Amino acid sequence: MRKDNLYGCIAGAAVGEAMGAAVTTWTTDMIREEYGSLIESLLPAPTSTKMKGKFPAGHSADAVPYALQLIARFLENNGAMSEYDAGEVLLQWGADPANLEFAGGITRESYCHLAGIDTGYRYPFLTYDHHKISNEAAARAFASAVFFPGDVEAAVEATIKVFKNIYGNMVSLSGAGAIAAAVSEALKDGATCHSVLAAGVHGARRGFEIADSYRIQPAATALVSRRMELAIEIGLAAQGDFEKALTEIEEKVGCSNAANESVPAVFGCLAACDADAAATLRMAVNLGNDTDMMGSMAGAIVGALHPEALKQDDVRLVEQVNGYDFNTLAENIEKVISAR
Amino acid sequence: MTTEERILGALLGAAVGDAMGAVTETKTTEAIVKRHGGFVTTLLDPVCDCFARRNLRGMVTDDFSLVYLIGLSYIKNKGQMDQKAFEQVLIDWSELDQYFIDHSGPNTKVEIQRMKGEIPVDKYAHLKTRNHLITNGTAMKASPMGFMNPGNFDRAITETIAMCMPTHPTSVAISAAAAVSCATARAMVDGATKEEIVKAALYGVEESCRRIKDTAYPVAGAKMGPRIEMAVELGLRYGHDTDRLLYELASLIGTSLTCTESIAALFGLFMAADSAMDMVILGVNAGGDTDSIASIGGAIYGAFEGPGSFREEDRILIEKMNCCDNALTKHFDLCGMAKDLAKLADERRA
Numbered sequence: 001m002r003k004d005n006l007y008g009c010i011a012g013a014a015v016g017e018a019m020g021a022a023v024t025t026w027t028t029d030m031i032r033e034e035y036g037s038l039i040e041s042l043l044p045a046p047t048s049t050k051m052k053g054k055f056p057a058g059h060s061a062d063a064v065p066y067a068l069q070l071i072a073r074f075l076e077n078n079g080a081m082s083e084y085d086a087g088e089v090l091l092q093w094g095a096d097p098a099n100l101e102f103a104g105g106i107t108r109e110s111y112c113h114l115a116g117i118d119t120g121y122r123y124p125f126l127t128y129d130h131h132k133i134s135n136e137a138a139a140r141a142f143a144s145a146v147f148f149p150g151d152v153e154a155a156v157e158a159t160i161k162v163f164k165n166i167y168g169n170m171v172s173l174s175g176a177g178a179i180a181a182a183v184s185e186a187l188k189d190g191a192t193c194h195s196v197l198a199a200g201v202h203g204a205r206r207g208f209e210i211a212d213s214y215r216i217q218p219a220a221t222a223l224v225s226r227r228m229e230l231a232i233e234i235g236l237a238a239q240g241d242f243e244k245a246l247t248e249i250e251e252k253v254g255c256s257n258a259a260n261e262s263v264p265a266v267f268g269c270l271a272a273c274d275a276d277a278a279a280t281l282r283m284a285v286n287l288g289n290d291t292d293m294m295g296s297m298a299g300a301i302v303g304a305l306h307p308e309a310l311k312q313d314d315v316r317l318v319e320q321v322n323g324y325d326f327n328t329l330a331e332n333i334e335k336v337i338s339a340r
Numbered sequence: 341m342t343t344e345e346r347i348l349g350a351l352l353g354a355a356v357g358d359a360m361g362a363v364t365e366t367k368t369t370e371a372i373v374k375r376h377g378g379f380v381t382t383l384l385d386p387v388c389d390c391f392a393r394r395n396l397r398g399m400v401t402d403d404f405s406l407v408y409l410i411g412l413s414y415i416k417n418k419g420q421m422d423q424k425a426f427e428q429v430l431i432d433w434s435e436l437d438q439y440f441i442d443h444s445g446p447n448t449k450v451e452i453q454r455m456k457g458e459i460p461v462d463k464y465a466h467l468k469t470r471n472h473l474i475t476n477g478t479a480m481k482a483s484p485m486g487f488m489n490p491g492n493f494d495r496a497i498t499e500t501i502a503m504c505m506p507t508h509p510t511s512v513a514i515s516a517a518a519a520v521s522c523a524t525a526r527a528m529v530d531g532a533t534k535e536e537i538v539k540a541a542l543y544g545v546e547e548s549c550r551r552i553k554d555t556a557y558p559v560a561g562a563k564m565g566p567r568i569e570m571a572v573e574l575g576l577r578y579g580h581d582t583d584r585l586l587y588e589l590a591s592l593i594g595t596s597l598t599c600t601e602s603i604a605a606l607f608g609l610f611m612a613a614d615s616a617m618d619m620v621i622l623g624v625n626a627g628g629d630t631d632s633i634a635s636i637g638g639a640i641y642g643a644f645e646g647p648g649s650f651r652e653e654d655r656i657l658i659e660k661m662n663c664c665d666n667a668l669t670k671h672f673d674l675c676g677m678a679k680d681l682a683k684l685a686d687e688r689r690a
Contacts, residue, residue, distance in 0.1 A: 025469050027560040048468045127389040128366040130596045130628070220368045220628035221601065222594030230592065252570065254562035254600065256471060261562065288560030289471050 002337075004307045005187045006146055007330035010071075011315045012277070012303015013142050013296045014064045014326070018042055018318050020285040020295030021061045024050040027288045028250065038286040040278070042314055050292075051102060058314075058321035061292040062103045063139035065322070066093050070143040070162070071329060079147050079336040081158055083165045087114055090166060104136040104257065104293075110166045129169070130219045135259045137167035138175035139293040142300040145180040146333055149187030155180045156203050160210040170211040174224040175259030177207015178267070179297050186304035193275035196301060200267050201228050227253055227264035235271025245272035246283055255287040255294060262290045266297045277302040277309035341646050343490060344682035346528050349616060349646040350487045351411070351674045353638025355658050356650055357620040358404040359383055361631030362392035365401075368627040369586045379625045383654055392631075394442055398654075398661035402443040403635040406481040408664060408672055409433050410503070414488055415680050419688050421485075423502040427455060430506060436666055445597070448477040451507035470557040474512040478504040479603045480632045482517035483639035486524020488685050493540065496525040497548050505556070511549055512559040516599035518548035519564060519607075520636055527644035537644065538572055538607055567593060567604035575611030585612055586626055595628030602629040606637040616641040617649035 022043040023031050031039060034046070047053030051061070069092065073085045087110075094100050094111035103111070112119045123129065141159045148155035159180035160173050167173060181203020185196050204225035212218075231253045238245035249268040254261030266284055273279035284298035285291045303310055319326060363384045364372045372380060375387065386392040392401055406429070413429045414421060434440045434452045444452070453459045464470060482500055489496040500521040504514045522544030526537045545564045571593045578585035589608050594601030609626060613619035619641040623634030642650070655674055662672045 025467055025471055025560065027469060027558050029558070030468060030560075047466055050467070052466055123391075125389055125393060126366055126391075128368065128371065130366070218368065218371075219596070220366060220371075220590065221596040221598075223591040226591040248566075250561065251563040251566045256474075256561050258598075260594065289469075 002149060002187070003330050003334045005149070005304050006333050007326050008307025008310060009142055009146055009183060009187065009300050009304035010068070010329055011310055011318070011326045012299035013067070014060060014299070014318045014322070014324060015042070015310060015314045016281050016284065016295030016297070016299020017061050017064045017292050018058050019281065020291035020293070021045050021051055021055055021059065022049070022057070023285065024061070024292045025289060026291070028246065028286055031286055031288070038282060040282045042317055056321060058317040060318070060322050062099065062107060063136070063293060063296050065099065066090065066107070067140040067143035068324065068329070069093055070140065071146070071333065074144070074147060075332050075336060079340055081144055081147070081162050083161060086162050086166050090114060104134055106132050106134045106136050106167055106172070128218050128220050130221055132167070132169035132217065133171040133219050133221055133259055134167070134257050135172070135175055135262045135290065135293050135297070137163040137172045138179045138259055138263045139296045141176040141179040142183045145183035146187065147337060148184050149337065150184060152181045152184045152199050152203065153206070155184035156206045157210060160207055160214070164211065164214050164216055168216050170208055170216050170218045171221055171224060172259045173211040173216060174204045174208040175263035177210070178204035178224055178228060178263050179300065181206070182301045183304055186301050191305060193270060196275060196305060197232055197267060197271055201225055201232070204228055221258070222260045224260045224263055227260050228267045231264040231268030232271045235268040238272050239274060242272070242279070242283065246287065250287050255289045257290045257293065262294050263297065266294050266301070269298055270301065275302055275305055277306045341530065342682065343528070343685050344678050345646040346643045347487045347682050347685065348675060348678035349642030350483055350524060350639045351407070351642070351678055352647050352650040352655060353616050353620060353640070353642030354407050354483055354635045355400055355404045355674065356654050357623055357634030357638030358400040358631045359398055359658055360620060361624045361634040362386055362395055362399070362401050363390065364624055364630040365390050365392065366628070369590060369625055372625055372627065379621060381621050383657060391442060396661060398657035400658065400662055401631055402439055402445060402448070403480040403632050405436065405439040405662070406433055407484055407639070408677070410481055410484045411677050411681055412664065414484065414684060419488065419684050421499050421502065423505055426503040427506045431456065436664070438663070438668070445475055445477040447473055447475050448507050455506060469560055470510045471559050471561060473508045473510040473557070474559055474561070474599050475508070475597045476516060476599050476602050476629065476632050478508045478513050478517040479520045479599055480636055482520040483524045483636065483643070485521035487528055487643050488681060488688070489525045490528035490685060490689060491525060492689070493522050493525055493543060493547070496521040497544060497551065501548060501552060509556045510559050511552065511556055512564060512599050514552055514556055515545040515548045515564045516603040518544035519568060519603060520640065523640050524643050527640055532644065534611060537640065538568070538611070541568060541607060562600040564600060564604065567600045568607050571604045571608030572611055575608035579612035582622070586622070590627045595626050595630070595633060597629040597632065602633050603636070606633045609633070610637055610640060613637070613641060615649040616645045
């Protein structure tokens with residue numbers, strides 16, 4: 001059972017990211033205009049998206065490839081993980097220009113910092129900085145969380161530790177805490193949509209506190225946990241009305257790459273769809289803007305919760321296009337967890 | 341109250357809010373209180389870890405310097421403002437080292453450089469959206485389109501759109517700016533209520549979005565209308581409890597430079613404020629993009645209430661510390677500008 005959930009988490013993240021990558025930066029209206037309806041399958045990315053028409057159907061964006069390399073590193077370490085792993089893996093991953101071309105802003109900036117490349121950053125004197133509040137840590141948080149099924153506290157602590165140097169902002173790490181906690185809870189026997197939502201909100205708060213204890217850079221902007229509460233409220237109130245939930249989450253919560261928009265939006269989708277895997281993924285990848293990251297985060301959670309609901313054709317295509325082997329990865333993670 | 345008094349109120353609110361907020365910008369309310377031993381309520385020398393670190397007490401940043409240059413442009417062009425006139429304001433402003441070097445916003449700077457031919461390629465040319473052009477660089481300079489069009493939403497929106505197109509041609513940035521200009525336009529009319537001013541802001545959002553549907557870039561994400569409504573609800577609910585109000589607005593709506601945060605949040609503060617100066621102080625201590633929140637909120641409330649709650653010594657200091665030429669010889673003259681603009685606004689109204 002546990003191996004299936006681990007498999008579902010990783011495969012779900014990859015399928016969700018690839019599905020969302022086809023429409024990243026678009027609005028929901030543009031998606032409908034282009035495809036005649038909302039998307040729910042793997043499609044190639046048109047030229048007018050962030051991916052510039054270079055991605056065939058099933059191709060990963062930047063979160064899952066980096067996360068899978070991190071998982072490989074943690075497996076080599078028999079499950080031990082630290083901030084140094086995240087840095088070293090980023091240096092290896094970013095050395096390939098093809099990876100860096102589509103990397104998120106903070107991932108690219110951190111890579112340049114580690115590689116000694118000047119990014120032209122103008123504001124090193126700021127104590128509080130808004131520009132690093134991205135969801136990039138959250139979209140990769142499943143890499144550490146899968147090693148702590150059912151142990152929400154350990155998952156959040158490990159995740160913040162791993163990502164604190166690369167994505168050093170309290171809002172960003174609060175988002176990572178939310179996803180890590182939700183994934184950890186979803187991997188637990190008997191987990192439900194409600195227990196996952198509650199774990200997520202707790203994870204956002206804990207992530208913020210732990211980041212604060214590391215004296216990570218703060219930012220004056222909305223809290224991930226408060227926006228999650230709003231998103232969940234909207235989602236629960238709109239259960240059974242997909243269009244209403246989609247519109248309200250987009251308009252009130254937002255769907256940008258800011259961790260305090262797209263991370264809460266994912267929880268709104270979970271709440272609105274009662275964590276039904278297909279519906280949650282469909283909502284997350286059609287909200288607009290940062291659809292690949294929302295697809296990845298939503299996919300990791302619903303895949304862990306309902307691995308049986310993933311479409312095997314989609315999983316196979318993603319494995320084939322990107323050269324992944326989710327079964328072997330899940331088996332190896334399971335071995336490390338069991339040995340622990 | 342005369343048009344001149346209301347315009348002076350708006351100019352003072354925008355100027356004092358900007359100069360006072362420059363000290364607290366980027367911090368949270370908690371950090372502001374910790375650093376300054378309480379709320380900041382007077383003009384101070386900026387601290388070392390803010391954008392205005394090289395400013396002195398009373399110096400303004402991009403917010404009011406742009407409002408001032410737009411005011412000069414209205415006078416120079418005898419009220420005939422089109423996109424070209426607004427582009428010229430930006431080019432003139434970019435020559436003022438004291439404002440452009442340290443205070444140009446992320447998107448405004450890039451677009452001015454592009455306008456001047458210094459950046460040839462738009463790296464987002466392949467996209468159908470401009471989801472990043474949602475910062476408050478246009479909303480911060482939208483109050484003149486309001487106080488130059490008392491009660492006239494139609495022309496306020498037309499001029500607001502012309503002002504936004506050169507740098508922030510997106511639905512979110514334009515609708516946020518239209519919210520500010522329409523709120524100010526309504527505040528300029530005798531007998532206006534706060535509820536009517538907020539209603540005018542929401543009208544500005546809706547009508548501007550309708551007008552630019554085919555000419556500006558859409559944005560995927562949060563919208564100004566719902567966010568303003570949420571902030572106003574918080575302002576009404578927690579107006580009696582400043583600490584709670586600031587926490588609720590900062591943690592749920594947000595106060596960053598993104599329009600759907602700071603421009604929405606300021607309407608919550610507007611509902612709770614007791615005077616134009618109170619609005620400025622709430623904005624200065626709200627956290628995040630405090631100078632913009634205080635400056636824009638101060639302009640709207642200043643148009644509503646006039647100059648009565650502002651201190652004469654603050655105006656004198658701001659005029660002494662700020663110039664509209666690179667040689668630093670032409671000092672700001674808020675009273676003179678208010679007089680000239682009021683004459684023009686009344687002529688346009690007639």
